[in-house]
Amino acid sequence: MKVYEVDEFGIENLRIAERDIDPPGDDEVLVRFHAASVNYRDLMVIEGTYNPRMKRPAIPFSDGAGEVVAIGDAVTKWRVGDRVMPIFAQRWFDGGSSEEKRRSSLGAGAQWDGVLREYGSFSEESVVRIPEHLSYEEAATLACAALTAWHAVVESGRTKPGETVLTLGTGGVSIFAIQFAKMAGARVFSTSGSYEKIGKLTDLGVDGTVNYREIENWDKAVLDLTERKGVDHTVEVGGAGTLQRSVNATRISGHVAMIGALTGGDAFNPTPVFMRSIRLQGIFTGSRRMFEDMNRAISANKLRPVIDRSFEFHQVKEALEYLKSGSHFGKIVVRIGEGP
Numbered sequence: 093m094k095v096y097e098v099d100e101f102g103i104e105n106l107r108i109a110e111r112d113i114d115p116p117g118d119d120e121v122l123v124r125f126h127a128a129s130v131n132y133r134d135l136m137v138i139e140g141t142y143n144p145r146m147k148r149p150a151i152p153f154s155d156g157a158g159e160v161v162a163i164g165d166a167v168t169k170w171r172v173g174d175r176v177m178p179i180f181a182q183r184w185f186d187g188g189s190s191e192e193k194r195r196s197s198l199g200a201g202a203q204w205d206g207v208l209r210e211y212g213s214f215s216e217e218s219v220v221r222i223p224e225h226l227s228y229e230e231a232a233t234l235a236c237a238a239l240t241a242w243h244a245v246v247e248s249g250r251t252k253p254g255e256t257v258l259t260l261g262t263g264g265v266s267i268f269a270i271q272f273a274k275m276a277g278a279r280v281f282s283t284s285g286s287y288e289k290i291g292k293l294t295d296l297g298v299d300g301t302v303n304y305r306e307i308e309n310w311d312k313a314v315l316d317l318t319e320r321k322g323v324d325h326t327v328e329v330g331g332a333g334t335l336q337r338s339v340n341a342t343r344i345s346g347h348v349a350m351i352g353a354l355t356g357g358d359a360f361n362p363t364p365v366f367m368r369s370i371r372l373q374g375i376f377t378g379s380r381r382m383f384e385d386m387n388r389a390i391s392a393n394k395l396r397p398v399i400d401r402s403f404e405f406h407q408v409k410e411a412l413e414y415l416k417s418g419s420h421f422g423k424i425v426v427r428i429g430e431g432p
Contacts, residue, residue, distance in 0.1 A: 095209035096408055097149040101140030103412050109149070116213045118166040123176060123214060125158035126228035127402075128207050130415050130424040131236050131264065132352065137200050138412065147202040154180050154199035156207030156428075157222055157231035167216045175222040178207065179380045180235045182218040186381040194376065208408065210428060220383050223391040233397040233423040234387070236377055237264030242386040243378040244327050244349035245272045253277030255324040258314055258341055260334060262289045264423045265351055267398045269327040270296055275393055278325075281317050283310050292421050296398070311337035322346060335360050344368045351375045398422030405429075 097109045116122040134153050136142035160174045170176065181189075182204060183196035199206025222231040244265075245251050257273040259266040259282045266282070273280045274297050282298045284290050285305040293301055302313040315322055322343030328335055329352035342348050348370060365372055378386075389395070400420040403411040405428050415424055 093210040094405070095151050096153075098138055098146075098152050099149040101138065101144075103135075103138055103409050103416075106138055106152075106409060106412075108406075111209070113211045114213050116162055116164045116167075118164040119216055120164045120213045121160045121167060121170050121176070121216055121219060122162040123156075123158040123178070123212050123219065124161045125156045125207055125210060125212065125428045127158075127232035127428055128153045128156040128426045129233040129237070129264070130411050130426065131155065132415065133236065134199060134206075135412055135415055143200060146200060150200070150202045151205035151207075151209050152199050153206040153208040153426075154197065155232055155235040155237070156212075157228045157234075158428075161211075164216075169216045170219070175228070175231070176219040177222055177231055177235055178212070178214050178219050179383055180239065180377045181379070182215065184377075184379045185217065186379050189376055189379075193379075197377075208426070208428075218380070220380060220387060223387050225391065225394055226396070229399060229402055229425045229427065230397045232425055233264065233399065234390075235383070237423060238268045238390075238397065239378040239383050239386060240351055240375055241265050241268035241272055241327065242389075243382060244351060244373075244375045245269050245276065245325065246386075246389075247378065247382055248349050248373045248375060249325045249347050251276040251278050251325055254279070256281065256318055258282070258323040258326040258338070260327065260329050260338070262286075262293065262421045263329065265329055266327060267296070267422045270298060271395055271398075272389075273325075275389065275395065281314055281323060283314075289421055309337075311340040314341040318343070325349065327351065332360060339364050339368075339370060339372070342368075342370055345370070347371045347373065349373050349375050399425055401425070402427055 181197045184193035255278045257278045279299045281300045283304045290301045300317045302310045304310040326338045326348045328338040328350045400422045402425040
């Protein structure tokens with residue numbers, strides 16, 4: 093089979109290689125991948141900033157979707173032809189996270205090779221079913237970005253109808269957070285540095301927007317949108333460069349779900365967190381149970397992921413450069429082989 097390998101760090105050094113297809117073990121299923129999606133984490137892995145000591149050569153990317161083409165003798169949950177997605181952390185089935193569960197995450201080292209390949213064998217307990225109304229390309233966006241947003245908005249935030257949610261930018265996690273927040277009946281405010289993207293946010297149902305390139309103090313603008321109260325929940329993806337303003341924009345006893353580290357910035361002042369009783373919660377994807385809960389909600393609401401562009405398998409470097417440019421709105425997908 094064809095795979096992509098990280099041997100030397102750098103997008104320019106990513107290479108296509110040939111590997112044998114490993115047959116499934118007794119409790120495993122062999123999945124033929126039809127699509128994968130790109131996360132910022134994947135870019136960090138390939139450029140060497142995620143884990144400079146990562147065991148190599150390694151197959152990158154954590155999010156993929158495909159069909160079961162063979163099963164082990166002891167498999168009872170799946171049949172050939174089932175459409176499935178591997179879970180992000182292969183040993184995180186339920187409950188809280190742990191070091192062992194975190195270390196089982198796909199696509200960040202040779203021990204847990206990722207999905208940027210034509211075939212892969214996985215434990216029958218470590219894959220979930222694709223919602224029937226989604227294509228392989230749409231399903232390939234769910235395992236990391238969608239689940240992280242679900243964890244932030246639903247699991248950690250317990251967002252209720254009528255509450256307010258703030259999202260930053262227009263990457264995959266932020267767009268899914270908007271969709272899940274609207275699904276929960278919340279009002280959503282979003283920031284972007286592009287009026288073209290702001291138009292798309294409005295089309296997606298966002299209730300209010302702030303252009304952070306024009307309004308540097310966008311936290312104050314968000315307060316104005318909420319009658320100076322602040323939002324109930326903030327989905328924080330920027331990191332040090334945006335965290336202070338996200339806290340400022342959140343109401344007393346509100347909730348900030350901290351997910352990403354896309355920007356640098358000055359040292360963070362924690363005083364507003366405890367003075368205003370804000371709950372600052374780190375979010376690391378989610379468990380299989382959360383994934384299955386999310387998929388039921390996606391199916392019931394016929395939610396469709398927002399895909400900006402799809403690339404062919406031989407265009408993976410271009411897909412990564414496109415992600416790096418920040419031009420995307422929603423998810424970027426790579427097609428692997430042929431599939432509906």
